[in-house]
Amino acid sequence: MCEEKLNIGDRLREERIRLGYTQQDGAKLADVGYTTYMAYEAGRSYPNAESLNLLHLNGFDVLYVVTGVRNEAALSNEDSSLLAALNQTDERGRATAIAALRGALDAYHRFA
Structure with missing residues (x-):
């Protein structure tokens, strides 16, 4: 079939x-x-x-x-949605989001 x-x-x-x-x-x-x-x-x-x-x-x-x-x-649905939201921000918002994510990942890896 x-x-x-x-x-x-x-x-x-x-x-x-x-x-x-x-x-x-x-x-x-x-x-x-x-x-x-x-x-x-x-x-x-x-x-x-x-x-x-x-x-x-x-x-x-x-x-x-x-x-x-x-x-x-x-990408996964969640990753695609996050990237889409990031692409819809201005440069300042994008820089802020990326810095926050990098900081969170660094903290995670230090304590993991």
Whole structure:
């Protein structure tokens, strides 16, 4: 028996849900209108390279979305969500978050 293969729209929806985003979030992250994003997930049209890159920067496994093959280096849901949040901060917020994480990891390793 042959399994039904997901199309690009199905995989895009799967990635959005994996990351905990709404369709409105997906549209905003891809820098397209809500109706356009809905058409992507419905398989009526396809995201361009710019939109795919923006989605990638927010944790989407774009290799999987386009090809159906998971990126072996793909991060966990939690890691992807944290990196997406970090990518949405300004430089000051990013520097603060990285310094705090490094400090916490250093403390952990000193007492582990």
